[in-house]
Amino acid sequence: xxxxxxxxxxxxxxxxxxxxxxxxxxxxxxxxxxxxxxxxxxxxxxxxxxxxxxxxxxxxxxxxxxxxxxxxxxxxxxxxxxxxxxxxxxxxxxxxxxxxxxxxxxxxxxxxxxxxxxxxxxxxxxxxxxxxxxxxxxxxxxxxxxxxxxxxxxxxxxx
Amino acid sequence: xxxxxxxxxxxxxxxxxxxxxxxxxxxxxxxxxxxxxxxxxxxxxxxxxxxxxxxxxxxxxxxxxxxxxxxxxxxxxxxxxxxxxxxxxxxxxxxxxxxxxxxxxxxxxxxxxxxxxxxxxxxxxxxxxxxxxxxxxxxxxxxxxxxxxxxxxxxxxxxxxxxxxxxxxxxxxxxxxxxxxxxxxxxxxxxxxxxxxxxxxxxxxxxxxxxxxxxxxxxxxxxxxxxxxxxxxxxxxxxxxxxxxxxxxxxxxxxxxxxxxxxxxxxxxxxxxxxxxxxxxxxxxxxxxxxxxxxxxxxxxxxxxxxxxxxxxxxxxxxxxxxxxxxxxxxxxxxx
Numbered sequence: 001x002x003x004x005x006x007x008x009x010x011x012x013x014x015x016x017x018x019x020x021x022x023x024x025x026x027x028x029x030x031x032x033x034x035x036x037x038x039x040x041x042x043x044x045x046x047x048x049x050x051x052x053x054x055x056x057x058x059x060x061x062x063x064x065x066x067x068x069x070x071x072x073x074x075x076x077x078x079x080x081x082x083x084x085x086x087x088x089x090x091x092x093x094x095x096x097x098x099x100x101x102x103x104x105x106x107x108x109x110x111x112x113x114x115x116x117x118x119x120x121x122x123x124x125x126x127x128x129x130x131x132x133x134x135x136x137x138x139x140x141x142x143x144x145x146x147x148x149x150x151x152x153x154x155x156x157x158x159x
Numbered sequence: 160x161x162x163x164x165x166x167x168x169x170x171x172x173x174x175x176x177x178x179x180x181x182x183x184x185x186x187x188x189x190x191x192x193x194x195x196x197x198x199x200x201x202x203x204x205x206x207x208x209x210x211x212x213x214x215x216x217x218x219x220x221x222x223x224x225x226x227x228x229x230x231x232x233x234x235x236x237x238x239x240x241x242x243x244x245x246x247x248x249x250x251x252x253x254x255x256x257x258x259x260x261x262x263x264x265x266x267x268x269x270x271x272x273x274x275x276x277x278x279x280x281x282x283x284x285x286x287x288x289x290x291x292x293x294x295x296x297x298x299x300x301x302x303x304x305x306x307x308x309x310x311x312x313x314x315x316x317x318x319x320x321x322x323x324x325x326x327x328x329x330x331x332x333x334x335x336x337x338x339x340x341x342x343x344x345x346x347x348x349x350x351x352x353x354x355x356x357x358x359x360x361x362x363x364x365x366x367x368x369x370x371x372x373x374x375x376x377x378x379x380x381x382x383x384x385x386x387x388x389x390x391x392x393x394x395x396x397x398x399x400x401x402x403x404x405x406x407x408x409x410x411x412x413x414x415x416x417x418x419x420x421x422x423x424x425x426x427x428x429x430x431x432x433x434x435x436x437x438x439x440x441x442x443x444x445x446x447x448x449x450x451x452x453x454x455x456x457x458x459x460x461x462x463x464x465x466x467x468x469x470x471x472x473x474x475x476x477x478x479x480x481x482x483x484x485x486x487x488x489x490x491x492x493x494x495x
């Protein structure tokens with residue numbers, strides 16, 4: 001009986017150790033403590049948002065069926081935690097993401113947004129990642145005069 | 160012993176299974192964020208400096224300056240604006256454009272027109288401002304409008320140059336060409352000249368019926384006339400400069416009816432200013448017209464008597480007579 005109990009305790013100990021390893025390991029990575037030595041209370045981090053900024057477009061102004069413009073973006077991680085950048089979606093839209101309707105006769109359909117060129121992956125706290133995207137204007141069979149001289153708003157969602 | 164080994168193996172399997180099931184711990188947070196940017200769109204500049212001039216009967220010549228800016232248009236099309244609406248002009252359309260910077264809009268009837276020129280680049284277009292209006296009153300002269308000189312006989316000495324047609328009717332005497340030069344056609348006693356004479360006579364009758372706004376008499380030297388219908392019951396003379404002031408209106412119409420002769424002195428001149436155009440000036444004379452040597456005269460002379468242009472003088476217009484026309488080293492240019 002005592003030998004069986006000894007074995008049971010041994011198995012239980014292994015399981016507990018496993019749980020500690022698995023659970024404790026996860027818990028350890030869920031804490032975002034500042035680097036350095038010393039003691040302190042590790043607190044559970046909160047997920048900060050990326051900050052996306054853009055540069056002025058380069059290349060000639062857009063014309064129907066003409067060459068593209070390139071817009072450079074910077075996706076910054078303002079937090080101290082490492083964040084995962086896995087997607088960058090860029091559309092022609094207002095600054096709140098709603099449809100661009102402020103120029104009657106000219107719409108998102110008049111433009112083509114290229115695939116963003118950026119390196120996805122983890123972005124260390126305080127670090128940033130730079131990328132670019134191209135914009136071209138389609139030459140439609142319809143009248144696109146309303147688009148002349150306009151600034152085309154781009155809305156970027158990083159996640 | 161065997162049971163103990165099985166128990167340890169089972170425990171080990173549980174541990175390994177849990178380790179595997181736990182998976183790698185994530186080294187980052189998943190997060191989101193938004194931002195904005197913009198792209199800029201170019202523009203197509205419109206053509207500029209659009210002009211429209213009545214170049215010959217029923218025809219308006221439209222000219223313009225090319226679009227400025229970095230974008231070169233693929234072509235241009237022309238629109239004519241009239242009282243009854245907008246029409247394509249010069250045989251152009253958005254799908255049939257011109258590469259050049261001028262065109263002739265032919266086959267027009269009487270009326271007032273202005274023109275716009277549209278530059279096209281792919282799906283873009285840029286429309287110019289309107290030209291100044293151009294007035295066509297070709298039917299006033301009918302087929303006679305094509306003639307620079309028309310009479311029962313036409314004679315010149317020296318190197319007279321006539322820009323339009325020259326015709327005689329009912330006679331066929333055309334003397335002095337060459338050395339004189341007719342840039343149009345010579346209709347010596349033919350049916351075209353006969354029809355032109357009928358139209359000339361009709362125009363004379365029409366213009367003679369216009370009610371006068373002002374009266375004229377004597378020597379017109381130094382006078383400045385505003386647009387309108389003028390009448391003189393006796394002969395008029397000009398020993399210096401007569402000014403016709405259009406008042407900024409390119410449609411300004413001057414009709415000067417005289418029930419007697421007109422004669423101008425050597426080196427005298429009729430000067431057109433501020434929109435006045437020779438195409439809109441009519442001298443309707445029920446007798447002879449004689450211009451002085453080296454004089455400068457403007458407008459269409461429709462005379463029942465003979466017309467004699469002084470040696471070396473210029474006429475910007477037409478000399479249409481029911482009698483003979485005599486010239487000497489003259490330059491007769493189109494009434495524009």
